[in-house]
Amino acid sequence: MANETIFDISQPNRIAHAQCPESGSLADLPPNCVRKTPPLIPEVSEIQAIRHYTNLSQQNFAIDRNFYPLGSCTMKYNPRGAHRVASLPGFLNRHPLTAASASQGVLECLFDLQEILAVVTGTDAVSLAPMAGAQGELAGLLMIRAYHNEQGDTDRDEVIIPTAAHGTNPATATMCGYKVAEVQVGGDGDVDLEDLKRTVSSRTAAIMLTNPSTCAVFERQITEISDVVHDAGGLLYYDGANLNAILGKICPGNMGFDVLHLNLHKTFATPHGGGGPGAGPVAVNNRLARFLPIPVVGFVDNQFDWLGEQQLPQTIGRLSAFMGNTGILIRALAYALMLGREGMVRVAEHATLNANYLAKELERVGFTLAYPNRKATHEFLVTLTSEAKDLQVRAMDFAKRLLDFGIHAPTTYFPLLVPECLLIEPTETECKEQLDEFVDAMKHIREEAVNDPDTVRGAPHGLYRKRLDEVQAARELDLAWSPPDDES
């Protein structure tokens, strides 16, 4: 039972009648266009489907059930009120191509969000089109490319990226036809400025940075970096994944960035949905505004309207068939309205307070911080090199063992730069008691690692499944179910 897929419980000719409209004739279709064998779609009753997926859902950890200190992901509370407004029939039933005259509600929402995001990022113009952070990055680099091209600066074929950067940064550079030039990160977590100076050149199109960086510290030389890159004719791209750390305190625009994306599914509290959807709006200063991806929302002739290729002839173009993940954008607006200006500052403050408290408490019980002399930002890095070496208990073992305590694992082995690391981000929506519980669990596991290391190495023990064999998964690829008969 527990193990069954929906196909195992399917039975030929079982029909969920309440979900069957009256069928129509297909006799007029050309026979060669008509399907010959039916696809593998389950044949179950409604209650079977409901039980199957209700029971499956219970096998998941989720923000609604667990503390989720997953560094770089900002797993904060996802307000249910935002989910409800985005689900109002007027928003939910709107066809994307409905005329603007009958879409003033949603257009006003998007317009307001553009304005808010411009203010919090300290930029001049925003496009909400990108559907996630990575697409925002791509849009950003395409704008940078368009800018250089316009300047006749066509030889710039390199994007500089710190070694510690998130994987989407180099992947995006490649997708955008750029070569990646890596720049080293120093022992204190800041970019190695000397190495940067060696790396920049007339081939530098841009540098991509997160700040606070993926080393979970604030990049203190940001102004110097900005000068070095700008002086070389390059632009500064801000990966907004860590915006939660500075929301309402300082903004990328004031740090010298020319273009950036936000991850609304991080900073603006939209749910991660078990993998997505997100939204990755891009914000730019005036020199790049004309390149923004379409559609953008404008206020023209006393009504809100879409701005497309006609109004923005230099746009890099469209990124999706319609307007990105509009439903996520509405959720983000709802969140922004509830926060308000005073709420935004408090996000950064309490996210930072929680991270610093947690870092200090973990240090107190014996863990090693990767950057002990630095302040934590909204997150921080613990390194378990000594545990790995002395006890043969690795960061992944700690992570898996935490699951047994009902706590989701922190991000492991990212950034690659820091060996055996855990990147821990508590977010501002967790209370002190929860943080203390986490410290207790970590302390407990550390003691286990000494006294009973197999328990840690064999974790998790109390979940629906024990540790899964990833090697087998990759070696004996089984990516789709087939009937038991076919398997033999």
Add this chain to the structure above:
Amino acid sequence: MANETIFDISQPNRIAHAQCPESGSLADLPPNCVRKTPPLIPEVSEIQAIRHYTNLSQQNFAIDRNFYPLGSCTMKYNPRGAHRVASLPGFLNRHPLTAASASQGVLECLFDLQEILAVVTGTDAVSLAPMAGAQGELAGLLMIRAYHNEQGDTDRDEVIIPTAAHGTNPATATMCGYKVAEVQVGGDGDVDLEDLKRTVSSRTAAIMLTNPSTCAVFERQITEISDVVHDAGGLLYYDGANLNAILGKICPGNMGFDVLHLNLHKTFATPHGGGGPGAGPVAVNNRLARFLPIPVVGFVDNQFDWLGEQQLPQTIGRLSAFMGNTGILIRALAYALMLGREGMVRVAEHATLNANYLAKELERVGFTLAYPNRKATHEFLVTLTSEAKDLQVRAMDFAKRLLDFGIHAPTTYFPLLVPECLLIEPTETECKEQLDEFVDAMKHIREEAVNDPDTVRGAPHGLYRKRLDEVQAARELDLAWSPPDDES
């Protein structure tokens, strides 16, 4: 963590700001009216509340997760579509006292449901006012009393009820000021007709019957019973809890019943909500129609309207402040519309098929049916007297052990008449595979009862809690949380 109440995680001055409207002044209230010490209401963040109740919910069995063969309760699939329509803003935001002119939508729904229920019960008039089966029973007996009173028949102070009847029947009779006269049930599950003849008299106001009876068999002498009671001047009350067994096949009106209630939360698939709400509409033939509880919905002057005391001056009156459980009534209508006439018959047919199949299979693996010579109806009774005697494993032990298999326990020890019984009602929405799984589990438990009885007696083992101490609960009453300090 696992054990914590919401009060344990509450902390003074923690505020869920997004749920706080701007507060107003209370300075103008007389000081003696104002509360001095704040009540014990949790002070938690939104995410704490959400996690707490999400995690609690996972400790429940439910139709959406488990097979629930709970006899007499008709735990069938509760269509989500019905839940959605009842939650439409027009229905959900309607103030109960809004004028009929702005309530035609809901009034039409209630009117249609009245009509449908009259047809399926074979009666002349319906009131949807009662909020559950038990209130329907009370309304029914009040109508019977009103009828006899009107006839000047004021000495009728007894209601006849079979010994096997559901507890609400005698309890209702008492609430209605009647004495209960019990009538015996024979060895084949039918009412002892001779005993009935001895029991009826000029003091008989009515007999209350379920058919199929609470012994899970069809009362074959129903016509004779009807004659005996009617001849004595009494009326026949039909407890509709078991209507699922005959829906669309035969109706109480054709069996001689004068008045009845339906349990829409059984037969019409509205969810049980962990205890309620339900709806217990009453249906009557013409001689009782003028006594129906108000409000009733009528169609007058080309619009739907409430009928109240003015239109029904002989009504027994109002049963609740407004119109019973309207939201449940809308769900029932939605279900009825989806079933349609052909669907209704199929309910009874497949409920009966499932019960007979399950009874036969259980018999095959060695269980004893309480009425082996009778056909099962929509449910059937197994008796575990031999298991209790030979193996000291009781019906309750079987019931608790089933929980370990992810199957909810059947109804135990009801009717009281049949010792060590399980009343098993699979309902029509369960598939054959599910029934087979149940048989396997029962067979397995029976083997355990022989080879490893302690496992059965100690069950459940795999749930969130082991068997609970009900004696302690009743002896050391702890009905409300108090802070740990207060407890010592």
Add this chain to the structure above:
Amino acid sequence: MPFIPHTLRDVNSMLDSIGASSVEELFSEIPNSIERTQLMGIQRGVPEMEMTRRLAERAKKDEVGPCFMGAGCYDHHIPAAVWDLASRGEFLTPYTPYQAEASQGTLQLLYEFQTMMSSLTGMDVANASVYDGGSGLAEAILMAIRCNRKATSRRVLVCGGVNPLYVQAARTLVSSQGIELIQCPHEKGTHTIESLSGGDFAALVVQQPNFFGQLENVDAISDWTKSHNALLVAVVNPITLPVLSPPGEWGRQGADICCGDGQPLGIPMASGGPSFGFLCTNMPYVRQLPGRIVGRTKDRDGEIGYTLTLQAREQHIRRAKATSNICTNQGLLVTAATIYLSLVGLRGIQSVASACHANTTNLVNRLCRSDQIERTFSGEFFHEAAVDLHCDAQFVADKLLDRHGIVAGLPLGQVFSDLQSSLLVCATEKRTEQEIEHFSDALQECVADG
């Protein structure tokens, strides 16, 4: 066959196993003399899609503008999380938690509910719900009669300020047990102890704030009742209790039984139901409390757990001698109310209460600026008030609905023949300044016209 999973093959193999040749054969014990149902007039079934279309069309018809009606049912804000959680299958679709081990979620929640309700009312214990406020009053009265062993009378005094719809329901439900409900007329909207009729009585029922929104002198009424050896039954609106003095503290001894409707706690108006009734009392009377009660206990391993308790009060055990016939209650709504209280929290619920008071005060003040409108009664009110329009209030209300889509308050003439020109209005925390202004302008206009 919506919702029926059987394939033809299933049916045949099951019939084989049973040894029957047709499904019809399974019904062979039904005497042929009983005519088969025809289901005349019932249409063929439609899929969910079509059913939804039809009912959505009807629901659409009933959409109206802002609601200024109270009178026992209130338009409060409901946080989205409340029903997102309460509608989870695990809360929505279980049966009554008789199998405690498989129901710890619902049971613990009910225990938390009992705690909040008993604290809100200042009483020792709360049950796990009765049907609604009206039937709840009936249960409270029956309970008072059972509890007051000293009283010989079966008369119960009912203040004129008690919700008349509750009184009507209670009258129906207690009518056949020889209990007499004696209505004590209010004096200008409230009761003084001088106005309460004497004579023998077993209990007195008072509502705070009363049906007109007015605050009664509950301390005096409580003491007077106790001085007559009668039990005090309090009817309250739970949303007021975070800021109003709780029944348990009224007068020197407090109320004995407290009831009311839980709708204001996160339950949509939904035409008045389902909501839930609550019933609280003190320890000495707990065995007379009807309905389900959850107790905290231990399991075999000594872990804390929860179970239904004191079941010997109930119909399934006690049958004809039970405290009530209630079986199915309003569990899901209690689930929602418990989540509501937890989400909104102490400070939130205090704010909601005070905002309701402030909004209604604002509304009444605005209305009374008109020459034609004044308060029907003087004295303090909480979040409802009767205003005298000096013209046919029903006519005005109909016009407001028609012209502006506003659900004006209740024309009191519908329930009190001497108050034809009064309207009972309410402005919850949900009503905005603009809505209040618009309503008050529109009302004044209609009054001027009428």
Add this chain to the structure above:
Amino acid sequence: MPFIPHTLRDVNSMLDSIGASSVEELFSEIPNSIERTQLMGIQRGVPEMEMTRRLAERAKKDEVGPCFMGAGCYDHHIPAAVWDLASRGEFLTPYTPYQAEASQGTLQLLYEFQTMMSSLTGMDVANASVYDGGSGLAEAILMAIRCNRKATSRRVLVCGGVNPLYVQAARTLVSSQGIELIQCPHEKGTHTIESLSGGDFAALVVQQPNFFGQLENVDAISDWTKSHNALLVAVVNPITLPVLSPPGEWGRQGADICCGDGQPLGIPMASGGPSFGFLCTNMPYVRQLPGRIVGRTKDRDGEIGYTLTLQAREQHIRRAKATSNICTNQGLLVTAATIYLSLVGLRGIQSVASACHANTTNLVNRLCRSDQIERTFSGEFFHEAAVDLHCDAQFVADKLLDRHGIVAGLPLGQVFSDLQSSLLVCATEKRTEQEIEHFSDALQECVADG
């Protein structure tokens, strides 16, 4: 401070522990030279209640009547259970299932999704989603270029019947990799192999049914493409696949890559997003597939379980050499689609498809009874069709929206300058006979006026 649980006491005790005297001190590493944000123009926060009121007012503005627009986004019926389940916190609020043991629910569901998608398309494997149909086409094109090792050309032929919005998106997204998208004009709404331009090319993209709703001769196009050693990229609407021949079976060898948008499978239109893109291919190319893939495996106890696999294709492992930069995808929508397919089931989904075809046929027949209206193209269509109104289609559509609240189809002039008088209409299974009749009458009236 909405959503922040800290009390003043918490803050102080945490600062104590850190050894900081203020929260501000924690930001001391930020150089003073960086100007602090002012948040000028951002208003003070409002509670959920007020936020809801404001946005509900806006949503209300956008409510319109029945929708006859398709063009890549379709108004299908969504069973209530789909989103009741998909909105459960356990599906809505987890992160990507990197921690497999804590994510078996989502992982098994994705495995089931991959199974259904690969079977629907007749391909070996499906990934766990890309953003949408448009960006999905871009990924498919990039993938085709990577897969076609034999090809020297980076040219891709794109049939004129491919959704122009998809092509626009794809153009943006592949533009900087030196890939050339060559548009092959359609001939009267479809393509014959004669009309397909030759020259060197690495892949060809064809859509079935195409943007005009027309059925292409995919067998011939597939065979022709293969004969040029090019890869075939199929763009499909999944709702048609239960009844239309799957891309895996087109021609002698079938398509190599298949993409499209999953919106028709239980996803609300919601202004076009979020929905999800899907991407399928055959085993030989699986390592070129971008996005997440779930594999079935065993746990330590030998129990079947699921995990993300082949991660070496992805950005977090492979960085600059990854198959794509995609990270966050559209998981929740895939959850909904999987539940949708399971609930509706094989028979249901076949009925939906055939009912859409029948309804659109009915609509087109009705429209064409008018002298002024005829089909723009001949040939078979599935559930969309272009009709020529012989007048300004945009004008007519605007009038229908204005006068009747009907979302008429797409005026094709918006995307094809040579089709100003044509309207692309669609009637899904949700449109009733009456709605179709009303629309067709109203349209004919507007055309007669215009």
